[in-house]
Amino acid sequence: MNTPQPAEEGRPIGRRVLLGTLGLGALGVVTAPTLQRGLEAFLGSAADKDPTGLTGLLPNGGGFRYYSVTSSVPHRTAATYRLTVDGLVDRPRTYTLADLRALPQTRLVKDVQCVTGWRVPGTPFEGVRLSRLLDAAGVRANGRAVRFTCFDGAYSESLTLRQARRPDVLVALRMQDRDLGHSHGGPARLYVAPMYFYKSAKWLSGITVTDEVEPGYWEDRGYDVDAWVGRSNGRDDDPTS
Numbered sequence: 009m010n011t012p013q014p015a016e017e018g019r020p021i022g023r024r025v026l027l028g029t030l031g032l033g034a035l036g037v038v039t040a041p042t043l044q045r046g047l048e049a050f051l052g053s054a055a056d057k058d059p060t061g062l063t064g065l066l067p068n069g070g071g072f073r074y075y076s077v078t079s080s081v082p083h084r085t086a087a088t089y090r091l092t093v094d095g096l097v098d099r100p101r102t103y104t105l106a107d108l109r110a111l112p113q114t115r116l117v118k119d120v121q122c123v124t125g126w127r128v129p130g131t132p133f134e135g136v137r138l139s140r141l142l143d144a145a146g147v148r149a150n151g152r153a154v155r156f157t158c159f160d161g162a163y164s165e166s167l168t169l170r171q172a173r174r175p176d177v178l179v180a181l182r183m184q185d186r187d188l189g190h191s192h193g194g195p196a197r198l199y200v201a202p203m204y205f206y207k208s209a210k211w212l213s214g215i216t217v218t219d220e221v222e223p224g225y226w227e228d229r230g231y232d233v234d235a236w237v238g239r240s241n242g243r244d245d246d247p248t249s
């Protein structure tokens with residue numbers, strides 16, 4: 009009741025207007041798994057044409073909703089993707105997708121919970137533990153938190169260093185046992201299993217160790233910084249991890 013609720017994410021009004029604007033009135037019929045690839049490509053182009061940033065109202069396959077706070081998101085391939093780890097570290101580094109794929113991969117299967125209410129059961133995510141990248145970088149003694157930035161140019165997220173080192177926090181390269189598609193934040197997104205899905209920043213491009221938590225995009229708009237599922241944002245969902 010006292011939790012301020014940002015209106016931008018998942019507000020029901022405007023849906024008809026948005027679908028009309030994008031010419032997507034019949035999208036609800038596109039649900040067959042075999043159409044997922046086409047749907048992903050379609051969502052990418054839909055976001056490119058969405059002046060409202062309300063594409064979160066669109067289905068993203070398998071019970072997911074598609075979210076982007078920007079009207080377009082550039083595509084990154086295995087050839088062009090880069091992830092930079094910097095800030096309060098001894099060994100800053102830029103990883104290619106091949107670099108990340110060459111590291112040990114961790115696969116987790118847990119429910120996904122969005123703060124607007126939708127939940128997707130038992131979803132496999134696979135990738136590199138964030139703790140491994142932080143250890144490789146050598147976090148300095150004054151490092152307390154981690155800031156995440158995205159190649160959409162707008163979204164950001166944050167974790168305390170302690171949260172970031174949890175074994176259920178990944179730089180995910182795969183989801184649902186497939187390489188991450190563009191609409192789900194590919195080639196790489198953050199995956200923070202125990203927190204609401206807004207923590208799982210899509211299109212991840214930067215990991216910066218900082219001396220204090222810098223609230224992320226939605227947190228600047230009212231969401232809780234410590235986003236534990238069931239223990240934040242005034243909600244009582246079952247924990248996811």
Ligand SMILES: Nc1nc2c(c(=O)[nH]1)N[C@H]1C(S)=C(S)[C@@H](COP(=O)(O)O)O[C@H]1N2
Pocket residue numbers: 017068072073074075076077078122123158160163191192193205206207208209210211
């Ligand atoms: N870069 C970026 N990451 C993001 C978002 C976003 O708008 N931009 N939305 C967040 C929210 S609120 C949710 S619920 C999930 C949605 O992920 P999906 O599009 O794969 O369903 O992404 C999260 N990560």
Ligand SMILES: [Mo]
Pocket residue numbers: 017075122123124205206
């Ligand atoms: Mo969300």
